[in-house]
Amino acid sequence: MKIVVCIKQVPSTNEVRLDPETHAIIRDGRQSVINPFDNYAVELAVQLKEKLGGTVTALSMGIPATERLLRDTESRGADAACLLSDRAFAGADTLATSYALSLGVKAMGGADLILCGKMAVDGDTAQIGPELAENLGIHHVTDVSEILEANEEYFVVRKATETGSRVLKVQLPALLTVQKDIVMPRLPTISGIRFSLNAPFTVFNAAEAKADTSRTGFAGSPTQVVKTFTPDGKREAQPITGSASEQAAQILKIFKEEA
Ligand SMILES: Cc1cc2nc3c(=O)[nH]c(=O)nc-3n(C[C@H](O)[C@H](O)[C@H](O)COP(=O)(O)OP(=O)(O)OC[C@H]3O[C@@H](n4cnc5c(N)ncnc54)[C@H](O)[C@@H]3O)c2cc1C
Numbered sequence: 288m289k290i291v292v293c294i295k296q297v298p299s300t301n302e303v304r305l306d307p308e309t310h311a312i313i314r315d316g317r318q319s320v321i322n323p324f325d326n327y328a329v330e331l332a333v334q335l336k337e338k339l340g341g342t343v344t345a346l347s348m349g350i351p352a353t354e355r356l357l358r359d360t361e362s363r364g365a366d367a368a369c370l371l372s373d374r375a376f377a378g379a380d381t382l383a384t385s386y387a388l389s390l391g392v393k394a395m396g397g398a399d400l401i402l403c404g405k406m407a408v409d410g411d412t413a414q415i416g417p418e419l420a421e422n423l424g425i426h427h428v429t430d431v432s433e434i435l436e437a438n439e440e441y442f443v444v445r446k447a448t449e450t451g452s453r454v455l456k457v458q459l460p461a462l463l464t465v466q467k468d469i470v471m472p473r474l475p476t477i478s479g480i481r482f483s484l485n486a487p488f489t490v491f492n493a494a495e496a497k498a499d500t501s502r503t504g505f506a507g508s509p510t511q512v513v514k515t516f517t518p519d520g521k522r523e524a525q526p527i528t529g530s531a532s533e534q535a536a537q538i539l540k541i542f543k544e545e546a
Pocket residue numbers: 293294295296312322324325328346347348349379380381382384388402403404405406407408409410411412413414415416510
């Protein structure tokens with residue numbers, strides 16, 4: 288089974304620095320980690336490879352410094368890694384990111400199963416998984432909390448919902464986004480770290496990925512961040528008292544004042 292696992296580089300601290308002009312996050316890789324949800328996707332990919340055979344390739348769209356994080360996945364069981372990196376990919380919203388990632392999957396010759404984290408802790412739109420599946424024309428299930436059955440043709444999974452969970456059967460090729468704690472991520476081993484130092488590692492720029500650059504980066508992003516600010520958070524609590532109708536009247540008055 289050919290498994291591709293998508294990992295995103297995210298800032299490791301809350302001090303996210305934003306470009307004053309583009310309002311995009313300044314990603315210099317110095318203080319960055321693998322998006323926490325993706326560590327569960329990496330571990331699940333490796334466990335499925337150990338059960339069903341095949342290969343695991345980690346894929347990311349990011350700055351050159353993302354190589355360090357991709358090699359970390361190779362020290363924990365991934366067989367190879369691929370980085371989509373080019374200035375033409377910078378400033379991408381989810382539409383442009385999922386398009387670029389779909390080119391990465393195609394450039395690797397496709398996949399039987401693609402695993403993503405439930406969401407990224409910085410953008411946290413949870414949109415990339417479903418959008419990537421749509422770009423590739425494959426099935427997808429989001430918020431998977433358990434794999435109940437897995438073989439070369441289909442998976443039976445438990446999907447978390449707001450009211451509990453649902454059990455779904457999905458034909459391969461497919462994409463799953465996984466919940467936290469679906470598995471327990473392993474730590475890198477010494478032999479894993481040694482392997483990761485010279486493990487297969489491919490970088491695709493926009494031309495090598497055959498990208499239409501009008502669909503990548505800022506150019507390909509219908510979502511433009513027009514303003515970013517840190518809320519001052521200095522607001523006082525306003526007591527709402529009296530009967531239910533008096534309280535409703537007070538809240539309506541506040542809404543009208545705020546509108
Ligand atoms: C504060 C903030 C708000 C934003 N709001 C929006 C918005 O409203 N709409 C919009 O279109 N864009 C938005 N963006 C941009 C968005 O973050 C990027 O497009 C990003 O590349 C993907 O979206 P996400 O972070 O929400 O990822 P999610 O969709 O939450 O990520 C889900 C999974 O997709 C995979 N994944 C995500 N990004 C990558 C990557 N670069 N490489 C490999 N795998 C990846 C990972 O497995 C991840 O767990 C925002 C960014 C920030 C920082």
